[in-house]
Amino acid sequence: xxxxxxxxxxxxxxxxxxxxxxxxxxxxxxxxxxxxxxxxxxxxxxxxxxxxxxxxxxxxxxxxxxxxxxxxxxxxxxxxxxxxxxxxxxxxxxxxxxxxxxxxxxxxxxxxxxxxxxxxxxxxxxxxxxxxxxxxxxxxxxxxxxxxxxxxxxxxxxxxxxxxxx
Numbered sequence: 001x002x003x004x005x006x007x008x009x010x011x012x013x014x015x016x017x018x019x020x021x022x023x024x025x026x027x028x029x030x031x032x033x034x035x036x037x038x039x040x041x042x043x044x045x046x047x048x049x050x051x052x053x054x055x056x057x058x059x060x061x062x063x064x065x066x067x068x069x070x071x072x073x074x075x076x077x078x079x080x081x082x083x084x085x086x087x088x089x090x091x092x093x094x095x096x097x098x099x100x101x102x103x104x105x106x107x108x109x110x111x112x113x114x115x116x117x118x119x120x121x122x123x124x125x126x127x128x129x130x131x132x133x134x135x136x137x138x139x140x141x142x143x144x145x146x147x148x149x150x151x152x153x154x155x156x157x158x159x160x161x162x163x164x165x166x
Contacts, residue, residue, distance in 0.1 A: 007149065008071065013044050014064035019129020021075045021147065021162065022068040026051045032147075032163045033068070036110070036123075037131035045132075047110045047125055049147070049163050056096040059110035059123055071149050071162060077106050077127065078154065080144040080166070087138045097165045100139035104128070107135045142166075 008023070016022060016035040024031055029052030036045040036059065046062040048054065079085075079101055084092060092098065100107040105126040112121035126133045144166025148154040154161070 008069040010067065010069055012064065013046065013062045013066045013068055016044070016068065016070060017073060017129070018131055019073050019127065020070055021072070022070040024062075024066060024068040027053060029053065033062075034125075034127055035129075036125045047108070047127075049108075054113065057108055057110045058113045059125075060113060073129065074150070075162065076148045076151055076154065078146045078148060078161075079106075079140075079142040080146075081140065082143055085140045085142055087140060089141050092141055095141070097143070099127075099142045099145045099165070100124075100135050101142060102136055102139040105130060105133060105139075107133055107139060 018035050018037050020035045022033055024033055026048060031048045031051035033046050033048045036047045039045055044062045044064055046060055048058050048060065051058065079099060095109050096111070098109070106128055107124050107126055110123050110125055111118060123132055124135055125131060146161035146164040148161050153159055
């Protein structure tokens with residue numbers, strides 16, 4: 001029998017932990033998601049980085065018994081710093097898909113489904129697993145960034161990131 005080199009772990013959303021990256025089905029299409037936090041009521045607040053029907057990151061409360069395939073928590077963010085990347089940048093007109101790097105946190109804005117660009121329902125979350133956070137004014141905004149499963153997967157010939165923006 002052939003050996004299957006599978007690095008994704010099948011589990012339920014309830015079995016994921018904050019900061020865990022996974023793939024799941026949202027309305028019949030692939031979504032690359034992250035567990036933002038476990039709510040007081042035991043639910044899971046999920047951030048979809050990319051999904052078929054949204055061109056921007058969204059948040060939603062997931063069914064805890066939904067099945068996903070996990071990359072785990074040891075994945076890697078690769079920012080590509082550009083002209084927008086300086087502290088206290090007040091010139092950003094649109095922060096959808098912009099990653100904010102600050103000491104010990106990579107913060108991304110997640111909007112409510114169907115409400116992209118509405119500050120009212122947007123939340124900021126640390127992709128590293130600290131849940132909902134406030135961004136400080138020393139954070140560096142980054143428009144072009146990628147997530148890799150591991151540093152080794154990034155360095156492989158023909159490598160493709162799990163998700164990329166910019």
